Amino acid sequence: MRAIEAILDAARWAPSGDNTQTWQFDILADDRVRIHGFDTRDWCVYDLDGHASQLALGALLETLRIAASAHGLRAEWTRRAATADNHLMIDVVLTPDPGLGADERRPYIESRSVQRRAMGSAALSAAEKAELEAAAVPCRVIWFEALPARASIARLNFDSAEIRLTIPEAYRTHSTIIEWGARFSEDRIPEVAVGVDPATARLMRFVLASWRRVEFFNRWLMGTLVPRLQLDLIPGLACSGHAYLVMPSPPVTVDDYVAAGQCMQRFWLTVEKLGMQSQPEMTPLIFARYVRENRPFTDLPAGRQGAAGIADRLAALLGPEALARATWACRIGRRRALPGRSLRKPLSALLR
Numbered sequence: 001m002r003a004i005e006a007i008l009d010a011a012r013w014a015p016s017g018d019n020t021q022t023w024q025f026d027i028l029a030d031d032r033v034r035i036h037g038f039d040t041r042d043w044c045v046y047d048l049d050g051h052a053s054q055l056a057l058g059a060l061l062e063t064l065r066i067a068a069s070a071h072g073l074r075a076e077w078t079r080r081a082a083t084a085d086n087h088l089m090i091d092v093v094l095t096p097d098p099g100l101g102a103d104e105r106r107p108y109i110e111s112r113s114v115q116r117r118a119m120g121s122a123a124l125s126a127a128e129k130a131e132l133e134a135a136a137v138p139c140r141v142i143w144f145e146a147l148p149a150r151a152s153i154a155r156l157n158f159d160s161a162e163i164r165l166t167i168p169e170a171y172r173t174h175s176t177i178i179e180w181g182a183r184f185s186e187d188r189i190p191e192v193a194v195g196v197d198p199a200t201a202r203l204m205r206f207v208l209a210s211w212r213r214v215e216f217f218n219r220w221l222m223g224t225l226v227p228r229l230q231l232d233l234i235p236g237l238a239c240s241g242h243a244y245l246v247m248p249s250p251p252v253t254v255d256d257y258v259a260a261g262q263c264m265q266r267f268w269l270t271v272e273k274l275g276m277q278s279q280p281e282m283t284p285l286i287f288a289r290y291v292r293e294n295r296p297f298t299d300l301p302a303g304r305q306g307a308a309g310i311a312d313r314l315a316a317l318l319g320p321e322a323l324a325r326a327t328w329a330c331r332i333g334r335r336r337a338l339p340g341r342s343l344r345k346p347l348s349a350l351l352r
């Protein structure tokens with residue numbers, strides 16, 4: 001395998017929303033690749049203006065940069081101006097640099113994974129926090145660690161998930177992104193990585209087969225309660241803390257989101273290097289942005305009201321200034337075994 005192929009083979013392990021892998025690679029020469037970045041805004045309510053996909057693209061570029069460093073190659077890129085926002089093009093050039101050491105996060109690219117279940121909750125040490133904060137620069141990290149602070153975020157995520165699980169606009173995503181019965185999935189989230197117990201997974205599979213079933217379970221049988229307990233409340237308490245990454249100024253352009261994605265991936269790989277795991281908790285931030293921009297994201301009035309409440313609570317927790325600049329939210333905890341995980345499409349399927 002040529003170095004450029006080995007580097008792209010590693011880069012494709014970058015995380016993307018629901019494992020959508022919204023990118024393709026066009027290898028132009030041994031030292032040059034054009035990356036095409038797409039988004040899912042047309043069908044995914046969580047990909048507001050393509051921002052989630054742009055964060056993932058930033059994570060991809062950062063992963064590429066780290067992988068290239070282990071080959072003694074410096075990766076530099078320019079984004080082509082004047083392409084559509086939902087079809088970005090980034091030209092990457094690799095240049096030999098004998099002085100460049102391998103980035104110490106390289107060994108964690110392939111093993112980094114979400115952990116949606118409860119993690120160990122031993123407190124973060126001052127040294128661990130300092131290393132994580134250094135990895136996130138230029139983002140600042142706002143921590144929620146002590147039990148009452150952890151509980152506020154767990155509660156926020158628990159309430160935000162009720163919106164997520166009751167609005168029809170999110171159903172299309174939820175009903176297509178899980179590979180049921182699977183431990184591993186190349187292009188979706190396998191059932192065991194969803195983070196619920198097997199009985200709940202069976203019920204979710206049945207319910208998500210039609211929107212009418214979802215409505216019935218939600219209306220009469222408190223259908224959202226058990227998933228929210230298992231996915232938000234319990235693991236939100238059983239962790240070392242929650243972290244919000246805040247940019248120096250409010251993100252506006254595609255490049256701002258790509259840069260934020262680079263910070264996020266450095267942070268996440270550093271979590272893994274420290275022997276911990278992380279789990280994104282993005283929906284409150286996304287709902288808060290819809291509210292701030294006064295954009296109705298659902299036809300369901302209760303969903304819009306709920307989002308307004310989430311935005312107010314998040315503004316109180318972070319401060320309105322930091323909320324407008326926050327680009328990433330996650331929890332961190334001590335490592336627990338993973339029963340399965342998302343894999344990736346093979347490199348050959350991503351080449352143009």
Ligand SMILES: Cc1cc2nc3c(=O)[nH]c(=O)nc-3n(C[C@H](O)[C@H](O)[C@H](O)COP(=O)(O)O)c2cc1C
Pocket residue numbers: 013014015016017018019020052053055056059112113114116188189280281282283341342343
């Ligand atoms: C921008 C972005 C947003 C994400 N938001 C969430 C989220 O809100 N909830 C969640 O469970 N996972 C979230 N994820 C995690 C992805 O689902 C996960 O990275 C993907 O399925 C691949 O799995 P892996 O990270 O274990 O390789 C997000 C990932 C990215 C890159």
